[in-house]
Amino acid sequence: xxxxxxxxxxxxxxxxxxxxxxxxxxxxxxxxxxxxxxxxxxxxxxxxxxxxxxxxxxxxxxxxxxxxxxxxxxxxxxxxxxxxxxxxxxxxxxxxxxxxxxxxxxxxxxxxxxxxxxxxxxxxxxxxxxxxxxxxxxxxxxxxxxxxxxxxxxxxxxxxxxxxxxxxxxxxxxxxxxxxxxxxxxxxxxxxxxxxxxxxxxxxxxxxxxxxxxxxxxxxxxxxxxxxxxxxxxxxxxxxxxxxxxxxxxxxxxxxxxxxxxxxxxxxxxxxxxxxxxxxxxxxxxxxxxxxxxxxxxxxxxxxxxxxxxxxxxxxxxxxxxxxxxxxxxxxxxxxxxxxxxxxxxxxxxxxxxxxxxxxxxxxxxxxxxxxxxxxxxxxxxxxxxxxxxxxxxxxxxxxxxxxxxxxxxxxxxxxxxxxxxxxxxxxxxxxxxxxxxxxxxxxxxxxxxxxxxxxxxxxxxxxxxxxxxxxxxxxxxxxxxxxxxxxxxxxxxx
Numbered sequence: 052x053x054x055x056x057x058x059x060x061x062x063x064x065x066x067x068x069x070x071x072x073x074x075x076x077x078x079x080x081x082x083x084x085x086x087x088x089x090x091x092x093x094x095x096x097x098x099x100x101x102x103x104x105x106x107x108x109x110x111x112x113x114x115x116x117x118x119x120x121x122x123x124x125x126x127x128x129x130x131x132x133x134x135x136x137x138x139x140x141x142x143x144x145x146x147x148x149x150x151x152x153x154x155x156x157x158x159x160x161x162x163x164x165x166x167x168x169x170x171x172x173x174x175x176x177x178x179x180x181x182x183x184x185x186x187x188x189x190x191x192x193x194x195x196x197x198x199x200x201x202x203x204x205x206x207x208x209x210x211x212x213x214x215x216x217x218x219x220x221x222x223x224x225x226x227x228x229x230x231x232x233x234x235x236x237x238x239x240x241x242x243x244x245x246x247x248x249x250x251x252x253x254x255x256x257x258x259x260x261x262x263x264x265x266x267x268x269x270x271x272x273x274x275x276x277x278x279x280x281x282x283x284x285x286x287x288x289x290x291x292x293x294x295x296x297x298x299x300x301x302x303x304x305x306x307x308x309x310x311x312x313x314x315x316x317x318x319x320x321x322x323x324x325x326x327x328x329x330x331x332x333x334x335x336x337x338x339x340x341x342x343x344x345x346x347x348x349x350x351x352x353x354x355x356x357x358x359x360x361x362x363x364x365x366x367x368x369x370x371x372x373x374x375x376x377x378x379x380x381x382x383x384x385x386x387x388x389x390x391x392x393x394x395x396x397x398x399x400x401x402x403x404x405x406x407x408x409x410x411x412x413x414x415x416x417x418x419x420x421x422x423x424x425x426x427x428x429x430x431x432x433x434x435x436x437x438x439x440x441x442x443x444x445x446x447x448x449x450x451x452x453x454x455x456x457x458x459x460x461x462x463x464x465x466x467x468x469x470x471x472x473x474x475x476x477x478x479x480x481x482x483x484x485x486x487x488x489x490x491x492x493x494x495x496x497x498x499x500x501x502x503x504x505x506x507x508x509x510x511x512x513x514x515x516x517x518x519x520x521x522x523x524x525x526x527x528x529x530x531x532x533x534x535x536x537x538x539x540x541x542x543x544x545x546x
Contacts, residue, residue, distance in 0.1 A: 053247065054187050054278075062278055066313050073316030077308040082338035085315055087355050088324030090216065091291065091340075093431045094169035095389050096422070098415075099220070099359055099398035101174050101367040104181050104197065106403040107145040108133075112366040113400075116142045116179040120233040120240065141239030142179065142230070143249055146191075151198035154405025160209035162407060166415035167422030169430070171210055172218035172293050172396060175203060175283055178225040180249055184287070188279055191249040198405075207287055218291030219283050223276055225297050227268045228256040246275055259297065267302040276303075280310050284317055292327045293359075293396075296344070299333035311338060328357055330449075342396075347384065349447035351391040351438040358388050360452050361398035362414050369400035375410045378417035379537050380455045386475045386538055387445060389429055390438040390464035424512035425540045428473035432466035437500065439464035440489050441477075463487060472543040479539045483531035490526035490543070507544040 054062065075081050105113045111126045118126035120137065134140040163171055176182045184203035185194035194201045207217045230253040233240030244251040252272055257264035268276075284292065292314055298307060311327055311334070318325035327339035342357045362381070363373040385395040397418075399411045422429065441462030460480035466473045474487050493499040508519040510530045518529040528541055 052187075053190060058187075059274070059278060062281070063274060066277065066281055066309060069316050070309065070312045073312065073319065075312040075315040075319075077305070077312040079308065079335040079338060082308065082311050082315070083335065085311075085326065085338055086324070087340060088290070088326055090324065091170070091326055091394070092355055094216070095394050095429045095432070096166075096168055096385060097170040097172060097218070097291075097394065097396045098163045098166065098168040099172050099174075099361070099367075099396045100401065101177070101361075101398055102202075102401045103174065103177050103179060103183060103368070104142070104145050104149045105177065105179060106368050106401065107148045109368075109370045109403065111370060113177060113368040117229050117232065120230065120235075120238060122236070137233065137236070137238035139239075141233070143239065146181070146197045149197040149403055151193075151200065151202065151403070151405040154198065154200070154202060154205075154401075156202070156205040156209040159206060159401075159407065160213055160215065162412065162415055163210075164213050164215060166419040167426060168215065168397075170216040170218055170291060171206070172220050172289075172291060173203060173206060175219040175221055175287075176279065177222045178229040178295075180223070180226045180229070180251075182279075184283070186279070186282060188275065188282060189247045189249075191247075203287060216290040217287065218293055219287060219289040220293040220295065221280055221283065222295040223279055224268070224300070224303065225295065227252060227272055228254050228259075231256050246271060262299050262301050264300070267300065273303060273306045277306050277310055281313055284314050288318075288321055288323065290323065290325055292325070293342070294327065294329050294333065296330045296333075298329065299331040303333075307333060344449045345453075346447070346449040346451040347388050347393065347445060348391050349445050351434055352393070354392070356393045357396055358384075358393055359396040359398065360384070361400070362411055363398075363400060364453055367398050367400060369402045369408060373400070373410065375414065376452075376455070378414045378421070381414065382418060382421055382538055383456065383458055383477045384452070385429070386464045386477065387439070389432065390434065390466055390475075392434050421537050425475075425538075427468065427471075428466055428475055428511070428540045428542070432468045432473065435465040435467045435472060437465065437489060440487070460485065463489075465489070470545045472545055474541040474543060476539045476541065479533060479535050483529060483533055485528045485530075485541065486525040487528070487541070487543075488525040490521060492521055492523050494523045504546040505543055506546045509542045509544070511540040511542055 105115045108115050110129050115126050118124045119130040182192035185201040186192045210217050230250045240250045328342045329339050330342050345360045347358050361367050365374045388395050401407045443458050443462045458477040460478050462477045464475045489500045513533050520527045
């Protein structure tokens, strides 16, 4: 039985009660008292998962449910050619085809563990409005339709057994407009649309970059959004609650504060550390962790941050013909991100049947193999006095990951743990001679970046001793026996 109007009103009162009685209030001043959990700072590497009904057509991207209703798009033409007229076969008709018959949460969790991930964030609800978990708020969820399984609960159980932290991602707010183009011609999206329906509210799409755009989300829709977020928090107790873009819309601000206060208070009741991640300026700085989509920062930041990106350049979900990045490229970006006080959330897109494709698996296993040798330079580390050195300038901002960065053997990134300084050489030189300029001795003309004592030098994963010498040009390391297409880590033992 799903919640009726009275049930929803009671739940909203319960949300207010938790906020009133807990230490966190729904004000930015109060929410600024949140603390980034230590486990999150130290994890450095997580897995993002885009999997849903949109995985069935496997065409274009996870925005297929929107674009299939826009005349002139490749998705619109593809839909007509393969499924027929929209009035006869709409997006809802993909749901029975989304059977997830080969979904095995244990095999997913084992793969993520092998990759070296320490947290996993599946998309619990994407813009399409189909919940990938059991819900009392709508029948349009994976426990009642399609797979007829609580896929999120199964994944949580498998991750818990491996000590991997579960987060969740909500993209629900974009559903306000996501199906709206279906009203513009004869399709299966029509009146009346009521709260809880798959296609509700299907409003006209305004300027998505205008945080004051009209029509703005209604009170009914935003209260439903709040209830869905709180239901997710209570039922699955995620350690991270990730929000996609458009929650920065001005109309949503009071509801964001209410959810944050509720979630942070509930986490205290559960006895666990939890945090929210966000994009743009949706949350007041200091009340949650900022995220950069498909991009990173050019310099080290004094605050902790996250990059979310995908193995595929062209799509977050599985589509036929995805353009996949290499493991080496992803590892280089991860090293750069971690050296600048960030963490990497890397997306995979499973197929509709629940299997993870060979391309994704190969990238993840290659990353895992590198992490087993070099993970000490990533996990549980902190920033050094500078993030790195070298000629390559990383372009700052979102959506900058479409092309591999042209790193050189002079591009080195630093992390530190205890008395160990890690210098990750992003491209290993053919002659095996590396010069770390930041570790140069002082001379009469300048102060050094580092003026401490070096006790030893080791190349991780290379058992032979290496030759090293420090002079006014840098720390010279010779390891001609090392051959690698992946980054190579030099551990510098300090005293």
